[in-house]
Amino acid sequence: MKNDLMDAARSAVKNWWVSLIIGILSLGLGIIFLAKPLDALITLSILFVAGFLVTGLFEIIFAVSNKDSLNGWGWTLASGIIDLLLGILLFSTPGITPMIMAYFVGFWIMFQSIWAIGMSCELQKIGVKDWGWLLALAILGIIFSFVFIMSPAFAAEFIVSLAVIAFILYGIFRIYLAFKFKSIKDRYTNPSH
Numbered sequence: 091m092k093n094d095l096m097d098a099a100r101s102a103v104k105n106w107w108v109s110l111i112i113g114i115l116s117l118g119l120g121i122i123f124l125a126k127p128l129d130a131l132i133t134l135s136i137l138f139v140a141g142f143l144v145t146g147l148f149e150i151i152f153a154v155s156n157k158d159s160l161n162g163w164g165w166t167l168a169s170g171i172i173d174l175l176l177g178i179l180l181f182s183t184p185g186i187t188p189m190i191m192a193y194f195v196g197f198w199i200m201f202q203s204i205w206a207i208g209m210s211c212e213l214q215k216i217g218v219k220d221w222g223w224l225l226a227l228a229i230l231g232i233i234f235s236f237v238f239i240m241s242p243a244f245a246a247e248f249i250v251s252l253a254v255i256a257f258i259l260y261g262i263f264r265i266y267l268a269f270k271f272k273s274i275k276d277r278y279t280n281p282s283h
Contacts, residue, residue, distance in 0.1 A: 106271035109264045117261025123254045130250045135187040138194075139180045146174025192245030196238030203231030 149170025206228035
């Protein structure tokens, strides 16, 4: 195990420039998304549709290939068919995809917030301190989900803003990591420094 980890570290250090390239590309994409938010929304919508198509296809393959060993394989098959059909529908009507994506994120936040309310109540029952903060955050999530559902334009703008921030931060991280890897490589190749 230790040797596998050391081999992976040596490879990462040797190819430190790969992290630099990934960082520059990610940072560049974040800046492009910042400058052209409509293009970002279209790109994210395409990825959203592709996600449904690929997920649906793989769920169908998984369900069919495991039908003899998986008890609930029919549910996985149904889920895969629904994802695939939704992907095809969204692909055939690209104009509505950004709005659908905004609703999807809004409902996802709502369901996760409902789960969080239940979880915070369970924590209260078993005597966990400060469970109220978790409940408050979950309630804020419910409110936020309604804002997303009631205002798809706000949701789309928010999704693009998150993508911009994520790409820029990830780019900065990868560039910083590349230079850390390079310094480690330099230390091993020039042990006198």
